[in-house]
Amino acid sequence: MTSPAPPAPATLPLGDDALILSHRLGEWAGHAPVLEEEVALANIALDLLGQARALYAGLSDLLGSEDEIAFLREERAFRNCQLTEQPNGDFAHTIVRQLFFSTYQQPLFAQLSPVLPLAAKAVRETAYHRDHAEQWTLRLGDGTEESHTRTQRAADTLWRYTGELFQPVEGLEVDWPGLAEEWHASIGDVFARAGLTVPAGPSEGAWSAGAGRQGLHTEPFGLLLAEMQHLHRSHPGAAW
Amino acid sequence: MSAEWPLWEVFVRSRRGLSHTHAGSLHAPDAQMALRNARDLFTRRSEGVSLWVVPSDEITASSPDEKDPFFAPAADKPYRHPTFYEVPEGVRNL
Numbered sequence: 001m002t003s004p005a006p007p008a009p010a011t012l013p014l015g016d017d018a019l020i021l022s023h024r025l026g027e028w029a030g031h032a033p034v035l036e037e038e039v040a041l042a043n044i045a046l047d048l049l050g051q052a053r054a055l056y057a058g059l060s061d062l063l064g065s066e067d068e069i070a071f072l073r074e075e076r077a078f079r080n081c082q083l084t085e086q087p088n089g090d091f092a093h094t095i096v097r098q099l100f101f102s103t104y105q106q107p108l109f110a111q112l113s114p115v116l117p118l119a120a121k122a123v124r125e126t127a128y129h130r131d132h133a134e135q136w137t138l139r140l141g142d143g144t145e146e147s148h149t150r151t152q153r154a155a156d157t158l159w160r161y162t163g164e165l166f167q168p169v170e171g172l173e174v175d176w177p178g179l180a181e182e183w184h185a186s187i188g189d190v191f192a193r194a195g196l197t198v199p200a201g202p203s204e205g206a207w208s209a210g211a212g213r214q215g216l217h218t219e220p221f222g223l224l225l226a227e228m229q230h231l232h233r234s235h236p237g238a239a240w
Numbered sequence: 241m242s243a244e245w246p247l248w249e250v251f252v253r254s255r256r257g258l259s260h261t262h263a264g265s266l267h268a269p270d271a272q273m274a275l276r277n278a279r280d281l282f283t284r285r286s287e288g289v290s291l292w293v294v295p296s297d298e299i300t301a302s303s304p305d306e307k308d309p310f311f312a313p314a315a316d317k318p319y320r321h322p323t324f325y326e327v328p329e330g331v332r333n334l
Contacts, residue, residue, distance in 0.1 A: 034245070036266050036277040043280050132276060139269065 009062065010171025011116065013213055014108075015055030016080035019070055020221075021101060022048035023228050024088055033091055040132060044098070047125040054118040071232035075225055076215040083161040085212070085221040089154065092140050092147065096154035099133035103186050104165045104179070106130050111174050134190050141194025148195065155191070156199045163204030167213055246295055248274040252282055253290035260292050268293075 025045035032038030056066045063069050083101055088094045106126040113119035140151040166180040191198050211217070232238075245267040251260035263282045268274035274293040283291065302310055 034267060036268060036281065040277065040280045043284060128279075135273060135276065139273070 009059070010169060011055050011058060012063075013079035013081070013169050014172075015052045015059070015069075016078050017084050017101070017105070018048040018055065019052035020078070020080045020224065021084040021097075022046070022052060023224060024084065024086075025094070025098075027088055028094070037091075041094070044129050044132065047129065051118060051122050051125070067232060071229045075217055075222055078217065078221075078225075079213055079215060080217075081161070081164045082212040082218050082221075083158065083165065085217060085224060086158060086161060087220050089157075090150055092150040093154040093157070095133055095136045095140060096151060096158055098129065099137050099190065100158060100162055100165075100187070102126050102130040102133055103183055103190075107179055107182050108174065111179070112172065115173065137190055137196070138194045141191070141196040151194070152196055155196060156201065159199035159201055159203055161204075163202070164212055169213060245269050246297065248278070248293045249296050249299060250274075250278040250282055251292040251294070252278075252288035254288050256289060260290065263287075265296060271295075 022045045025041050025048070028038060028041045030038075032041055052070070053066055056063075056069045059069065060066070064072075083097060086093075086097055088097075106123060106129075109116070109119040109122045109126060113123060137151065140147040142148070162183075165183070166176050168174070168176050188198055246269075247265055248268055248271075249265050250263045252263040253260045263278075266274065266277050266281055268277050271293060275291055278291050278293055282288065
């Protein structure tokens with residue numbers, strides 16, 4: 001049984017998630033706590049960038065070239081979830097953001113693999129991202145008092161951006177409630193093993209439910225875009 | 241921070257049938273993280289199918305001062321070298 005491919009714009013949020021998180025992880029270059037971890041974060045960023053490019057390439061008839069999609073759209077045109085645009089914070093903050101996102105992205109791509117050619121490859125990549133984030137969450141949560149405090153704080157801060165992940169994206173055939181259930185079970189398991197508490201606060205604000213998917217973003221996103229796009233906008237059509 | 245992390249030696253098996261070969265070293269907090277770091281640093285371009293990581297502390301190395309007693313006697317005893325028969329064609333990795 002083959003289902004028809006999802007209509008083109010439905011894959012835009014997936015591409016924007018990958019591009020924006022890739023950019024955030026790239027910001028660690030030159031700043032990561034150790035060289036080995038810097039390479040690991042850059043590798044994950046490059047995997048995500050590759051996913052974004054593949055997804056954007058499929059939208060070129062509608063939205064133009066990959067460069068135009070990434071560098072010439074305004075803030076409101078981006079459909080990434082707000083979790084991916086959150087600033088890096090400290091290392092624990094980045095790891096928890098990565099854990100929340102890759103625990104969402106991997107089963108999402110797994111569900112989409114019958115209709116999305118990219119997804120099968122992306123599932124393998126994302127499995128590694130998820131493993132990396134889980135391994136670090138266990139070590140940070142169950143590490144020193146300092147690392148535990150920072151990791152718990154990151155989880156509490158980012159929790160409000162997790163509800164949005166399971167807002168249905170129009171045009172994608174996904175079992176969203178099932179995805180949410182799987183996500184909560186997995187996060188609960190990792191947190192239990194890491195000695196962390198699953199945050200009790202709301203997983204979305206009244207202002208944020210599904211907002212990123214509708215083009216409404218948090219304040220740090222404008223700064224991210226300005227930095228990401230300024231070179232391309234300053235030198236239109238530049239080649240190297 | 242990395243100064244506190246132990247050093248690990250990384251061995252990569254480039255394909256099935258070959259031995260693991262020393263590829264380099266890295267810092268990591270424990271063996272599982274060392275394996276993951278090794279994957280990122282040494283096998284991202286399909287260089288390998290298997291990885292070993294070994295704590296550098298656990299390796300006992302010969303000393304450069306002992307080079308002569310350790311290695312010199314081999315060359316003047318040709319009967320120790322398997323050079324007196326032909327290697328059949330088609331035998332690889334020998």
